[in-house]
Amino acid sequence: MKTQLGSSNIHTLPEAGRKERDGSGCEACPVRESSMCAALSDTRLEVLDAAASRLSFEPDETILFESDPADFAFNLTEGVARVSKMLPDGRRQITGFLHPGDFLGLSYQDCYAYSAEAVTPVKVCRFRKAELNRIMRDHPDLEHRLLSMASNELALAHDRMLLLGRKSAAEKVASFLLSLPRKEERIDEIDLPMTRGDIADYLGLTLETVSRTLSGFVRQQIVRNATPRIIVVLDMARLSALAAGEGR
Amino acid sequence: MKTQLGSSNIHTLPEAGRKERDGSGCEACPVRESSMCAALSDTRLEVLDAAASRLSFEPDETILFESDPADFAFNLTEGVARVSKMLPDGRRQITGFLHPGDFLGLSYQDCYAYSAEAVTPVKVCRFRKAELNRIMRDHPDLEHRLLSMASNELALAHDRMLLLGRKSAAEKVASFLLSLPRKEERIDEIDLPMTRGDIADYLGLTLETVSRTLSGFVRQQIVRNATPRIIVVLDMARLSALAAGEGR
DNA sequence: CGTGCCTTTGACAAGTATCAACCCAAGTGG
DNA sequence: CCACTTGGGTTGATACTTGTCAAAGGCACG
Incomplete structure (x- = not known):
């Protein structure tokens, strides 16, 4: 190699x-x-x-x-x-x-x-x-x-x-969302140019788990879906806490 | 950070x-x-x-x-x-x-x-x-x-x-064993100076899983235990194949 | 208006984690 | 010298997170 x-x-x-x-x-x-x-x-x-x-x-x-x-x-x-x-x-x-x-x-x-x-x-x-x-x-x-x-x-x-x-699926997805570049004007809007499969292969998960985790975030009102490829952060505090791994 | x-x-x-x-x-x-x-x-x-x-x-x-x-x-x-x-x-x-x-x-x-x-x-x-x-x-x-x-x-x-x-527990442990430095004279002898807990935290597993996986290798005659901290490779081919992820 | 890709959702399986008991070897102190 | 303690390791029973397999919805594109 x-x-x-x-x-x-x-x-x-x-x-x-x-x-x-x-x-x-x-x-x-x-x-x-x-x-x-x-x-x-x-x-x-x-x-x-x-x-x-x-x-x-x-x-x-x-x-x-x-x-x-x-x-x-x-x-x-x-x-x-x-x-x-x-x-x-x-x-x-x-x-x-x-x-x-x-x-x-x-x-x-x-x-x-x-x-x-x-x-x-x-x-x-x-x-x-x-x-x-x-x-x-x-x-x-x-x-x-x-x-x-x-x-x-x-x-x-x-x-x-x-x-x-060491991070759980939810923590991985939260970390990922916050790692993506955002525009200053639309600071709570996250653009996902890649597929769920790509995200899964980045986070060491399956695409189904990524999808389910995102759906979970929506259910918990942490984020909202504009489209499958654009998600809007509703509760930045909770998303950040998840990403930091302050729960378990 | x-x-x-x-x-x-x-x-x-x-x-x-x-x-x-x-x-x-x-x-x-x-x-x-x-x-x-x-x-x-x-x-x-x-x-x-x-x-x-x-x-x-x-x-x-x-x-x-x-x-x-x-x-x-x-x-x-x-x-x-x-x-x-x-x-x-x-x-x-x-x-x-x-x-x-x-x-x-x-x-x-x-x-x-x-x-x-x-x-x-x-x-x-x-x-x-x-x-x-x-x-x-x-x-x-x-x-x-x-x-x-x-x-x-x-x-x-x-x-x-x-x-x-992306690797399974067995593949992780196999990769880890082969990543450790060995002496030329005793090429099949692997020294583990760290605890099972350390190995687990390196591989993203628990110490129990590491222990069980090693026991599994012993059962399958892939390795042999000299002491818990010194293991001897019996079947390098199988260990290498595992480490490379050529199974699943 | 199909056709194909992406996504979501469900039911179930599997791998690994968790909790707990026990073993063993090496100290330590009475 | 031996009982006790301690830290590491192994093993078992069980739980739970995540993976696998399958079906269906949505959207873009020809």
Whole structure:
């Protein structure tokens, strides 16, 4: 098996203060920039922009595949993507959803350790890894930035291990809802661009359990369904308490 | 909540080829060096050695605590430690066991995101974070090395998410057994320095389930108990197949 | 206006957790 | 030296959360 650097999110950079996207006390996420290569541009490395090519992917198209040679790194500029690993019999674990600004495929390994597919229509800018490494040699700034992104990515991974290993279905779903980006204007409205099956594979549940848990939240007036893909938070306090695991 | 860089293992450095410690096809791990600051010494940064102080911890002593200011980073030189996160009601997830050569507490955040305690008697060398950062500015080598360690750490984290979210109890225990370091001489002998409770909190199970699963392996002649803390692999093929998730 | 995908809901099964008892080995103190 | 205590480990009975299998509703799209 090989490895790669996971997705990293500009919005979780320490410089910007860590935006809690997976854990307990999630605050509203600000609107994400989707400008080209936003995460790196402020390191004044315009040279990067020149090295990038722009690509689009339709829903369910594969962006990169679990064991293909890791020649490219990506920066998601539009849409939502999922990163996943599979067991030989088809069981799937989604290890993260990527949003604009997130990185993908950064690695020191020869092959990708996981697959990534578009959930919604996606635009990325793609860098040749070799070129990226060359640029990195000349610009320690960039490496520093990537290290801090990896550090944050790792912290999120640990939060998710706690979620997968120790939280109940209700706590998982609550955590997930609060981890999604929301618009400042509609702070109580949560958009779910992915299917129940995707959510289940992210939370280590089945799609039926996800559906039932959401129905339970509706019954308890914690949330309300605008559509199956848009839910409105009615009782943020209870949802947060659930996500934090303050019951059992 | 705050973040930090997780543990990183010199033996999983890309330069050395990735040693599979958590996933499916785990090969035998070589005996680990436990020389002082082994992981960094070969970057020719003797200056680091000067900046370090040596500390010892007895079993269950706290090395660092979940929300304390993250002033220090550690390199484990002897013994085994556990890294864990807790929910408010006491549920615990162990996110990793550290072995000699592993790093701990590297971070770009103000506070540690998790706790670490000694499992066996432990020796570490401790660096002041401020000093480490200063050294890093002068030696991009070091930063490069840390980034590659973080990248590998992240890959292991993703493997563990797959384990926690999608593997059965038997598959989890099998994966865990194969992820532990073994001596070359006694390649089929696995030493468990931690309690069943620790193993359970690492795998997202209860200690009873861990115990029963191990008993099951004994009954099926997959392993044999030398003592509760030392188990001998009898059927490596079946154990590996289980760990890889090739059944269900 | 089908057709297909996603979602919801129900009945039931299964895996794991919980609660409890007991065993064993290693201290500890009378 | 031995009774007692303590912490870890195993095992059993039972409960409960979640998974599995199945059916039906809703919505978009051709």
